[in-house]
Amino acid sequence: MDYQQAGVDLVNAEEAVRAISSAVRSTYNTQVLSDIGGFGGLYRLGDEGSGILVATTDGVGTKTEVARAAGRWEGIGQDLVAMCIDDLVCTGARPLFFLDYLAVGKNEPSLIATLVTSMATALHSTNTALIGGEIAEHPGTMAPDQIDLAGFAVGLMDPQAAIGVNRVRVGDRVIGLPSPNLRSNGFSLVRAVYTELLDHIRGGVASSEELFRYEQLIEPSVIYAPTVLTLTSNSLLHAASHSTGGGIVHNLARVIPDGLSAHIDASTWEWPKVFTDLMHDGEIPLSEMRSTFNLGIGMALVVDPAHVEAVLSSYPGSIEIGRVGEGTKRAQWS
Amino acid sequence: MDYQQAGVDLVNAEEAVRAISSAVRSTYNTQVLSDIGGFGGLYRLGDEGSGILVATTDGVGTKTEVARAAGRWEGIGQDLVAMCIDDLVCTGARPLFFLDYLAVGKNEPSLIATLVTSMATALHSTNTALIGGEIAEHPGTMAPDQIDLAGFAVGLMDPQAAIGVNRVRVGDRVIGLPSPNLRSNGFSLVRAVYTELLDHIRGGVASSEELFRYEQLIEPSVIYAPTVLTLTSNSLLHAASHSTGGGIVHNLARVIPDGLSAHIDASTWEWPKVFTDLMHDGEIPLSEMRSTFNLGIGMALVVDPAHVEAVLSSYPGSIEIGRVGEGTKRAQWS
Numbered sequence: 001m002d003y004q005q006a007g008v009d010l011v012n013a014e015e016a017v018r019a020i021s022s023a024v025r026s027t028y029n030t031q032v033l034s035d036i037g038g039f040g041g042l043y044r045l046g047d048e049g050s051g052i053l054v055a056t057t058d059g060v061g062t063k064t065e066v067a068r069a070a071g072r073w074e075g076i077g078q079d080l081v082a083m084c085i086d087d088l089v090c091t092g093a094r095p096l097f098f099l100d101y102l103a104v105g106k107n108e109p110s111l112i113a114t115l116v117t118s119m120a121t122a123l124h125s126t127n128t129a130l131i132g133g134e135i136a137e138h139p140g141t142m143a144p145d146q147i148d149l150a151g152f153a154v155g156l157m158d159p160q161a162a163i164g165v166n167r168v169r170v171g172d173r174v175i176g177l178p179s180p181n182l183r184s185n186g187f188s189l190v191r192a193v194y195t196e197l198l199d200h201i202r203g204g205v206a207s208s209e210e211l212f213r214y215e216q217l218i219e220p221s222v223i224y225a226p227t228v229l230t231l232t233s234n235s236l237l238h239a240a241s242h243s244t245g246g247g248i249v250h251n252l253a254r255v256i257p258d259g260l261s262a263h264i265d266a267s268t269w270e271w272p273k274v275f276t277d278l279m280h281d282g283e284i285p286l287s288e289m290r291s292t293f294n295l296g297i298g299m300a301l302v303v304d305p306a307h308v309e310a311v312l313s314s315y316p317g318s319i320e321i322g323r324v325g326e327g328t329k330r331a332q333w334s
Numbered sequence: 335m336d337y338q339q340a341g342v343d344l345v346n347a348e349e350a351v352r353a354i355s356s357a358v359r360s361t362y363n364t365q366v367l368s369d370i371g372g373f374g375g376l377y378r379l380g381d382e383g384s385g386i387l388v389a390t391t392d393g394v395g396t397k398t399e400v401a402r403a404a405g406r407w408e409g410i411g412q413d414l415v416a417m418c419i420d421d422l423v424c425t426g427a428r429p430l431f432f433l434d435y436l437a438v439g440k441n442e443p444s445l446i447a448t449l450v451t452s453m454a455t456a457l458h459s460t461n462t463a464l465i466g467g468e469i470a471e472h473p474g475t476m477a478p479d480q481i482d483l484a485g486f487a488v489g490l491m492d493p494q495a496a497i498g499v500n501r502v503r504v505g506d507r508v509i510g511l512p513s514p515n516l517r518s519n520g521f522s523l524v525r526a527v528y529t530e531l532l533d534h535i536r537g538g539v540a541s542s543e544e545l546f547r548y549e550q551l552i553e554p555s556v557i558y559a560p561t562v563l564t565l566t567s568n569s570l571l572h573a574a575s576h577s578t579g580g581g582i583v584h585n586l587a588r589v590i591p592d593g594l595s596a597h598i599d600a601s602t603w604e605w606p607k608v609f610t611d612l613m614h615d616g617e618i619p620l621s622e623m624r625s626t627f628n629l630g631i632g633m634a635l636v637v638d639p640a641h642v643e644a645v646l647s648s649y650p651g652s653i654e655i656g657r658v659g660e661g662t663k664r665a666q667w668s
Binding site: 008009013016017018020023024027028031034040043053057058059061064065096098099100103106107108109112113117121130131132134136137140141146148150152188191 | 340341342343346347349350351352353354357358360361362363365366368374375376377379385387389390391392393395396398399430431432433434435437440441442443444446447450451453454455457458461462463464465466467468469470471472473474475480482484486488490522525
């Protein structure tokens with residue numbers, strides 16, 4: 001099984017980005033400092049040197065369908081916050097506020113409250129305010145208990161504190177922050193692998209082994225933002241890369257400059273069992289696992305060799321997983 | 335037929351807002367200047383007197399299903415921009431940037447390009463940059479050509495230029511800016527009324543009368559933001575109210591202070607034919623029409639009597655539709 005067979009078309013996704021590029025760029029003005037493909041959109045508020053607003057948007061994909069199978073929504077708001085805020089901090093910005101869009105088949109107040117409470121709790125960890133939201137009821141086009149979520153985060157970046165591609169140098173080390181679970185990526189593939197399990201969960205006939213697996217799948221995402229913000233404000237980071245759709249290496253490549261390459265040593269850590277089981281249960285090729293899942297490294301930090309110890313000691317379970325050399329591929333497995 | 339019968343539960347919607355209030359407010363800090371229920375969330379960037387960021391989010395509801403019936407997506411991006419930006423300018427803020435979230439059953443690059451081009455064109459009218467977006471492919475949970483869109487707009491407000499509830503006074507006049515069509519509200523009810531018509535459109539067997547009606551339903555929303563921004567910067571507005579879900583009066587009530595009431599004189603304008611037809615075809619009660627649709631007034635402006643002529647002359651077809659007096663209902667029909 002691969003992602004394409006599960007219905008997610010990465011070739012079309014790249015083509016869609018090409019198809020919209022000129023329309024998107026036609027809206028840019030002199031305040032826009034980013035281009036398509038970064039971890040966040042950058043907008044300078046005033047003259048050169050003034051504060052830069054950074055904005056991100058993301059959803060939780062079809063992890064909603066896994067939640068829906070047992071009505072387990074209490075971690076999904078946290079997933080949404082993690083997807084948006086952990087992208088945002090990869091630019092060096094400090095999150096200010098968040099908005100959510102919830103599309104529901106039927107407006108069920110207690111379910112909405114569960115989702116928003118989950119978001120609010122997650123937002124407390126970075127003092128980010130939930131200043132707006134929309135609940136869109138779509139009767140007939142969504143099943144009553146079907147839900148889709150999108151989040152929007154805005155942060156402020158001090159231009160002096162920006163991290164990313166311009167700071168990375170040959171010899172930098174890559175530190176991985178551990179993720180015990182899938183976060184909120186690759187769930188269309190996960191659902192295709194565990195169709196029967198999810199049917200059993202829905203039907204209330206799951207075995208104890210299936211219930212255990214379900215708990216692993218539905219676990220909420222770790223939020224790395226507080227750690228990344230502290231490291232950024234202590235000038236300990238050159239770059240940070242959130243392992244979302246595309247996996248560790250594809251995302252890391254977004255913060256490595258032309259002419260360099262981050263080599264990720266796959267032997268430096270062990271995958272959490274949920275990933276090895278998934279690979280086995282779905283007969284998923286290694287290349288597909290690597291380009292779809294975080295494989296246990298939810299955030300990759302690029303740091304000066306002198307700062308490796310300080311960064312490793314800032315987060316339990318973090319590991320040095322690679323280094324930056326010269327090369328043409330920006331990031332690769334080794 | 336009413337909105338409840340069409341599957342949209344306004345009682346539950348109010349209950350959901352109550353259910354999330356304490357969680358939402360728990361995220362507020364001293365920078366947050368708005369509460370739940372305004373046209374935008376307000377976040378002060380620095381100390382008192384500094385610029386205020388305003389953010390809005392909205393979708394286009396199930397107008398997507400009307401578009402899908404004939405694959406007519408070229409106005410839907412404009413609808414999304416109108417829903418978000420026309421809310422934003424009701425606070426007095428000038429839009430800076432926009433992000434979009436597109437959930438699709440299948441990532442069809444040409445369709446995505448049509449939607450994003452429609453957004454970009456609409457954003458040009460207010461020099462708003464499209465700095466981010468997410469295309470979320472949801473195979474299996476959405477039909478291949480099913481789409482949902484959410485937009486997110488951020489603007490900057492000079493505290494001196496804020497408009498809204500604090501500026502409105504007894505004797506102010508209400509000026510309506512015309513909307514020739516439904517904009518992007520009430521479509522779950524519209525779809526319930528025109529189920530057969532939409533079936534005929536889908537099947538390619540629509541009569542010329544049905545095709546004409548379809549064109550009326552799918553027409554993109556007017557974008558009022560350029561006009562509202564000009565009037566705001568010329569200090570000609572006390573408040574502005576975008577007629578979205580809830581209709582003219584419900585939205586106008588959001589910008590009228592306690593103890594006052596805007597009286598809207600229903601005899602001052604004629605409904606565009608699409609609304610009278612809809613009321614007739616769906617046997618929709620007048621009260622339901624008024625609480626669901628814009629009825630031809632897409633934006634209501636509250637202005638000092640001395641500025642009525644200037645405002646009327648700024649927008650073709652605008653009309654004086656009411657005035658502000660003392661009262662307990664904030665806004666009402668008369």
